[in-house]
Amino acid sequence: MTASHASHKSITAADVKAAVEHAYEQVRTTTGGKNASYIPYLASVDPNLFGISVCLLDGTVISVGDSTHAFGIESVSKVPTAILAMREYGAVDVLEKVGADATGLPFNSIMALLLEKDRPSSPLVNAGAIAACSLVEPVGDADAKWKAIVDNITELTGVKPEVIQELYASESATDFNNRSIAWLLKDYGRIYDDPDLSLDLYTRQCSLSTTAEQLSVMAATIANDGFNPVTEKQVFSPDLAPRVTSLITTVGFYERTGDWLYKSGIPAKSGVGGGVLGVMPGMFGIAAFSPPLDEAGNSVKAQLAIRSIMQELGLNIFAASRLCVCECSSARSRS
Numbered sequence: 001m002t003a004s005h006a007s008h009k010s011i012t013a014a015d016v017k018a019a020v021e022h023a024y025e026q027v028r029t030t031t032g033g034k035n036a037s038y039i040p041y042l043a044s045v046d047p048n049l050f051g052i053s054v055c056l057l058d059g060t061v062i063s064v065g066d067s068t069h070a071f072g073i074e075s076v077s078k079v080p081t082a083i084l085a086m087r088e089y090g091a092v093d094v095l096e097k098v099g100a101d102a103t104g105l106p107f108n109s110i111m112a113l114l115l116e117k118d119r120p121s122s123p124l125v126n127a128g129a130i131a132a133c134s135l136v137e138p139v140g141d142a143d144a145k146w147k148a149i150v151d152n153i154t155e156l157t158g159v160k161p162e163v164i165q166e167l168y169a170s171e172s173a174t175d176f177n178n179r180s181i182a183w184l185l186k187d188y189g190r191i192y193d194d195p196d197l198s199l200d201l202y203t204r205q206c207s208l209s210t211t212a213e214q215l216s217v218m219a220a221t222i223a224n225d226g227f228n229p230v231t232e233k234q235v236f237s238p239d240l241a242p243r244v245t246s247l248i249t250t251v252g253f254y255e256r257t258g259d260w261l262y263k264s265g266i267p268a269k270s271g272v273g274g275g276v277l278g279v280m281p282g283m284f285g286i287a288a289f290s291p292p293l294d295e296a297g298n299s300v301k302a303q304l305a306i307r308s309i310m311q312e313l314g315l316n317i318f319a320a321s322r323l324c325v326c327e328c329s330s331a332r333s334r335s
């Protein structure tokens with residue numbers, strides 16, 4: 001038998017810190033992209049804000065730039081609520097009720113729903129995210145459902161998020177496309193609570209504030225089989241973690257997901273607030289934030305920064321050598 005070519009990389013916290021700082025300096029002056037403008041509040045956010053955070057699986061958080069600046073979580077909120085639906089219903093039921101497929105179409109595509117009306121495709125596109133909000137228990141009780149959504153995010157990040165009221169008002173006043181999606185789901189029997197109630201929960205969760213640091217902890221919790229390395233609590237069952245990462249892998253960047261994976265080698269989820277969360281299972285969670293977006297709604301600088309860090313560390317989820325365990329970040333025991 002020949003020896004395996006797979007090598008085990010050993011990466012220290014110092015290596016990660018150097019890569020994060022280098023990426024920040026490299027990308028800081030990039031000027032491409034534009035703030036989202038279809039939600040008026042987002043157009044007014046300072047486009048120069050830029051932060052990066054990496055949370056290692058020993059709970060160490062390495063940050064640079066505006067990593068504690070609060071911004072609108074937007075579609076990154078689809079990840080925690082998918083987790084919540086899985087916690088409440090199990091992975092099999094969520095697959096049956098919502099789906100786990102890529103759409104190849106924009107995040108708010110009605111066409112995607114028309115083409116696959118038996119299921120909203122994935123909890124990480126608008127249709128599936130609204131369906132996931134409809135599933136959250138207790139069905140029919142908006143206040144209790146909202147509490148469950150916020151509590152779940154609090155467990156995943158370790159910090160209780162607040163609604164950015166101006167963003168919520170701005171988004172609620174302009175969400176005509178999403179309203180159409182909610183009612184089409186009703187027509188197809190694919191929404192599991194009142195459509196307007198479900199849409200409002202979705203809009204509110206998109207309007208929650210977050211930071212790059214908080215998202216890196218959420219990403220690390222997914223990378224760490226549901227065990228939050230900062231709060232040291234098991235948030236969700238380990239068997240759900242690969243399912244969550246598979247959803248992120250399939251459709252995290254919508255119609256640009258394939259390009260993103262091909263170029264970066266890390267499953268990641270974006271939001272039109274400018275946040276991106278990336279998951280390297282068994283290694284770390286990463287997040288970057290910068291408001292200007294490309295045409296698919298993904299932060300330009302966040303993409304460049306995460307790609308730079310992955311490249312500098314020599315990591316790729318699809319490479320044999322990815323099976324390394326950071327010396328610095330071996331997962332804490334779960335007992």
Ligand code: GLN
Pocket residue numbers: 074075076107108126171178203206270271272273297
């Ligand atoms: N709230 C936004 C919407 O539904 C979220 C979109 C996104 O971040 N991609 O349009």
